[in-house]
Amino acid sequence: MLKVLIVDDHAISRTDLKSMLHWETYGFYISGEAHNGIHAMQLIEKDIPDIVITDINMPGMNGLGLIEQLEREYPQVRVIVLSAYDDFDYVRHSMKRGAMDYVLKHRLTAPVLLDLLKSAERSILAVKSERDKQNEIDQELTLHKGILRQEFMKSLLDRSLPDREQLLSQMKSLDIRLGTENLVVTAAEIDDFRFIEERFSPKEVDVLIQTFLDISNEILNDWEGSVTIHTGSGKFAMILSLGPAHSRMYAYNQVNTFLNRIRSEIKKYLNITASFGVSNGCGDIMQLHHAYAEAVSMLRDKFHKGKNGIFIESAGGKLEEGFFCLDIKEEKAIYAALKNQDYEVVQRLIEDVFNKISSLRLSSKSTQMICAELINIVTKASKDAGIEMSMLYAAGDIPYHLMQKYEVLMDMKAWILNLYQKLMDILHRMKCRGSYSEMTHKAMEYIQRNYMRDISLQDAADVVGVSGSYMSRLFKEECGRGFTEYLNHVRIEHAKQFIEYGDRKLKEIISQVGFKHYNYFFKVFKELTGMTPLEYEQTCRK
Numbered sequence: 001m002l003k004v005l006i007v008d009d010h011a012i013s014r015t016d017l018k019s020m021l022h023w024e025t026y027g028f029y030i031s032g033e034a035h036n037g038i039h040a041m042q043l044i045e046k047d048i049p050d051i052v053i054t055d056i057n058m059p060g061m062n063g064l065g066l067i068e069q070l071e072r073e074y075p076q077v078r079v080i081v082l083s084a085y086d087d088f089d090y091v092r093h094s095m096k097r098g099a100m101d102y103v104l105k106h107r108l109t110a111p112v113l114l115d116l117l118k119s120a121e122r123s124i125l126a127v128k129s130e131r132d133k134q135n136e137i138d139q140e141l142t143l144h145k146g147i148l149r150q151e152f153m154k155s156l157l158d159r160s161l162p163d164r165e166q167l168l169s170q171m172k173s174l175d176i177r178l179g180t181e182n183l184v185v186t187a188a189e190i191d192d193f194r195f196i197e198e199r200f201s202p203k204e205v206d207v208l209i210q211t212f213l214d215i216s217n218e219i220l221n222d223w224e225g226s227v228t229i230h231t232g233s234g235k236f237a238m239i240l241s242l243g244p245a246h247s248r249m250y251a252y253n254q255v256n257t258f259l260n261r262i263r264s265e266i267k268k269y270l271n272i273t274a275s276f277g278v279s280n281g282c283g284d285i286m287q288l289h290h291a292y293a294e295a296v297s298m299l300r301d302k303f304h305k306g307k308n309g310i311f312i313e314s315a316g317g318k319l320e321e322g323f324f325c326l327d328i329k330e331e332k333a334i335y336a337a338l339k340n341q342d343y344e345v346v347q348r349l350i351e352d353v354f355n356k357i358s359s360l361r362l363s364s365k366s367t368q369m370i371c372a373e374l375i376n377i378v379t380k381a382s383k384d385a386g387i388e389m390s391m392l393y394a395a396g397d398i399p400y401h402l403m404q405k406y407e408v409l410m411d412m413k414a415w416i417l418n419l420y421q422k423l424m425d426i427l428h429r430m431k432c433r434g435s436y437s438e439m440t441h442k443a444m445e446y447i448q449r450n451y452m453r454d455i456s457l458q459d460a461a462d463v464v465g466v467s468g469s470y471m472s473r474l475f476k477e478e479c480g481r482g483f484t485e486y487l488n489h490v491r492i493e494h495a496k497q498f499i500e501y502g503d504r505k506l507k508e509i510i511s512q513v514g515f516k517h518y519n520y521f522f523k524v525f526k527e528l529t530g531m532t533p534l535e536y537e538q539t540c541r542k
Contacts, residue, residue: 037061
């Protein structure tokens with residue numbers, strides 16, 4: 001609804017005007033009334049109306065003075081003038097000062113008033129529509145200019161532009177306020193960005209990136225001459241003009257101070273961390289791509305030194321891009337320790353591998369290849385024990401892809417150690433430590449591969465090639481439990497794994513692990529675990 005202010009020194013005239021229409025029915029409401037121009041301006045300062053209906057002759061400030069002040073201070077307000085005098089001079093002066101219409105009081109009727117109000121409404125809406133269109137154009141131009149600025153800075157960081165004059169001209173047209181000499185480049189990246197992308201929607205990730213840019217730009221506003229852009233996938237480039245020549249130590253202290261402020265703010269407001277690699281000084285903007293490459297190289301120190309860091313000088317020189325792999329002795333030693341469930345030996349051997357990676361300062365890619373070999377050992381040991389991969393990884397997960405999400409050596413090592421610990425826990429729970437005869441081993445493998453189906457002792461005996469009675473006696477002697485008891489144990493262990501993952505309903509789990517009836521599953525689960533499936537699920541959540 002449009003707000004209407006009535007200005008008249010006669011209370012009866014104001015009352016007549018208010019009662020002339022059902023205002024709100026037609027989309028208007030009276031926001032106030034004033035007895036002269038001075039009083040009207042006091043009300044307008046508190047609440048600006050859309051339309052003012054004013055008398056001409058009033059004490060203090062008359063209608064002409066009010067119209068003139070409104071035109072000067074509130075040109076968007078539409079004015080309708082009323083007068084008891086049929087005087088052309090009043091008409092001429094009021095229209096010249098900005099009134100949009102004029103009517104004599106004795107000729108004012110409800111239809112005439114409504115027509116005047118609707119005319120004012122059309123004028124207001126036309127101006128609003130034009131303003132909205134202009135705002136849209138301005139926003140599109142700003143967005144387009146921002147995209148052009150981003151693309152231009154990316155090209156400047158990727159390669160040197162051939163013509164200096166062209167470069168300076170583009171910087172001026174894109175309003176890039178950056179010096180052309182004595183620059184420093186910072187390559188930044190949000191830590192664990194791949195995991196952030198998994199946890200949040202694309203729109204939420206875009207908001208996170210924009211907020212990171214806003215925080216950085218707000219802090220760097222205190223820096224005379226800086227540009228920050230998002231280069232993709234949670235990575236950023238910050239170009240800073242150092243201005244007049246300062247010592248290298250002074251410049252880096254300044255950069256370090258600003259980056260620490262950014263680190264503090266993004267932790268406070270976004271609950272994330274980021275890492276930064278800082279280049280040496282760049283003497284000329286035409287060589288900015290070299291400085292950016294250097295900053296990116298510095299950022300690689302994050303792999304060995306950890307997240308949430310500022311890397312201004314590489315501690316160990318260039319990362320080795322060579323290749324190192326586990327030898328046969330190391331593989332056999334790790335595999336043997338796994339089979340023997342000797343976690344202390346497993347941990348020591350894996351620690352040795354990662355210490356070697358650290359001492360050689362191998363790159364992330366080289367380290368991933370070594371981790372792939374360690375994963376292969378887990379895969380082999382699992383297959384030998386008849387353990388399905390679904391017990392180690394969630395549905396659809398590929399271990400080699402999982403491992404590649406980790407950005408620092410410490411996290412890769414923790415993930416590998418956790419994987420080995422998980423396998424040994426399963427081996428322990430499945431009681432696969434002992435040495436079994438080939439027939440029992442085959443029967444156990446058959447159970448592991450077919451536990452989800454309706455299998456029997458005779459099925460296993462047929463696979464092994466012995467009678468059912470012999471299979472039953474042999475299984476009991478070597479495993480310490482009967483065939484059905486062992487089969488239920490395997491099924492419950494798989495059910496526990498599925499419950500831990502939390503991505504399936506209990507009804508689905510029961511059928512997927514081979515049980516036909518809930519009550520029987522419930523009974524066996526409680527016998528083997530000491531708690532109900534629901535209690536186990538609540539324990540896992542804790």
